Amino acid sequence: MTTIGTGRAMPSSPEPWNSRPSIARCSDRFDNDGIAGALMTVMATVTDLRQDEGRAACASVSALRVLYLFPGRPEGSAMIFAKKQVEAMGTLGVAAEAFCLESRTDLSGLRRDASRLRDVIASFRPDLLHAQYGTMTAFFATVAANVPMVVTFRGSDLNPAPSDPWLRSLAGRLLSHLAARRAAGLICVSEQLKRRLWWGRERALVLPSGVDIELFQPHPQAEARRELGWSQEERIVLFNAGLSPMVKREDLAQAAVLEAERLCGRITVVRLDGFVPQRRVVAMMNGADCLLLTSDWEGSPTIVQEALACNLPVVSVDVGDVRERLLGVTPSVIAERSPSALAQGLCEVLRRRSRSNGRTAAMPVAQVRIAEQTVALYREVLTRLVRGGAAC
Template sequence: MSDPGPRVLAVTNMYPTAVAVQMESVARLGAAVAVQFIDGRAGASRYAAAVGRIRRLARSDRFDLVHAHYGLSGFAAGFQPLPLVVSFCGDDLLGTPARRGGITPKSACVRWLSRRAARRADAIICKSDELRDALPHPTDRARAHVIANGVDTDRFTPGDRGDARRRLGLDLGERLVLFPHTPDVPRKRFDLAEAALKVMAREGLHLRLWAVSGVPHAQMPDYYRAADCLLLTSDQEGSPNVVKEALCCDVPVVSVDVGDVRRWLDRAPGCCLVERDPVAIAAGLRQVVCGRGRVDGSTVRGEVSTDRVAAQVLAVYREAIARRRMSAGV
């Protein structure tokens, strides 16, 4: 009989979202998972209150380790006795860009707390090489694994553009550039995307910048399939799921070089990595929109399937448990 999987207490301030997808896939491979949600939007006091709650759960003999998602969750989970895995996602280690340069004071505090969480962790997961490199201590970087979030490749699959547009009530002949973020988030740089489309309009090529946010995740595949391409202009990202999801749907991507985007675009010829400049972005859009229309995302689908990523996460769990036992002399 095979050994039972680890009993995992998942702590997160981002639930549902990609955290739910990852923990569900880990559970499918045999782990027992319980989720402790910290609603950080209700104030910093929620993190302070979570410290005692997490400690009590960790001492209940119901779990083998704690997996915290995001640096603040990792800090709150650092005061309990079980092996600790912390996943870093983006601005928790990089900070949030300020309008006048540098990072915002609030995100500087988050980054400091996240670094403390990394010091306490038995194993670390970073969504990109950039995030691993942002860990200031060499010993933290040495036990950090780069594992991007997985994608449900049974749901995010290629499909007919016309059928998707009919389901969404969209014009079949319109050229749509999907901007998969809320326009009023400054670091997503909707202004840069708008400027690029204005350049194209002056050259006689008219595209519609289609900003999509707040759509239930289960409905997103049709939004990708309906688009001519996805455009990413962010100043900062970790490992943007929207890029991987679009490629899994065989939708081409035009993006600035941010986070781990280069890694995925290299696996799907026909996409375009561009400078953070309206003219360069416009040239990339022209190349993609006037090109063959779809890309081959099969390589990406093979690398980001949720089961494959879940197996990598389970290996990190085993490493964290073994490291703690070794340090305890067990």
């Protein structure tokens, strides 16, 4: 088995699976000793900002203004799929502005962000706030914002996070549930994730993140391989290790590929690490023979939607909404969570050496369609709040 690192330059020699250090996820982090203090300080600092949500609900629902809240810094590729979804809102006439919650554990940083958020709300005057992640990001918005809020839960904000200390993971999920109870609207990217909600399950809308079908398009495999400098003869499997290989179960993927090599010969694994530019990912999708997914937990993995849009076959365990996404897609395989079953699926796909019909299946989750359904939810939330007796 040959493993190729991704991104900048391809190494001349095979790269071991675990030669790169683990990179922390761009998600909420907690100092276990400071959880209680952080929550109390945040709430004490911003309680005076809480106002009647109905005031904002009285805004016109014909010209929406939405403030989007993201975890982390504005630069970089973290949550690029969500940021691109916000861009799509502009085509539907939504006035959109982004706010990045840079500090999620530092108390002084949270105070600064609370003040900064208050200033942005005062100047932008949004009808809605849309938190693009749960945990501290969404919880902060519930206590710091004076406008109705929608929350999108994406995966590890409600699912267990094996790469995090257990207390940090538990605290993050608790904050997600508290935010869900307070929010005016809820989105979960899969049915599995929706079932994990403690409160608001009956009003949660299931919407995947959406894929940019204009960027992720099928191209001839031979051309893509020439662009990437890949051999035309190799059988290449794409694996998304992301920012947390432990969560993606890289160990299971490695075992499956080793078993597949015993069954059907040499396989080259190309490893995505979360920092590869999107246009290069498109070339990789078109140059590879299949995508392998082995995660224990997922919401609605965007990597699968992107593979479908490029007609790249997928071999995956049954996780998140992958089974639903792959319905009717051939060649593609949903396999049991074992090296032998995954190996059989890999060999089945690799022996065919053909593209899939996945692009047809990707159309329902195209960004513009997801954006349209999201806007419909915004209007429903505002209408419901007005009818509920908001004082204008």
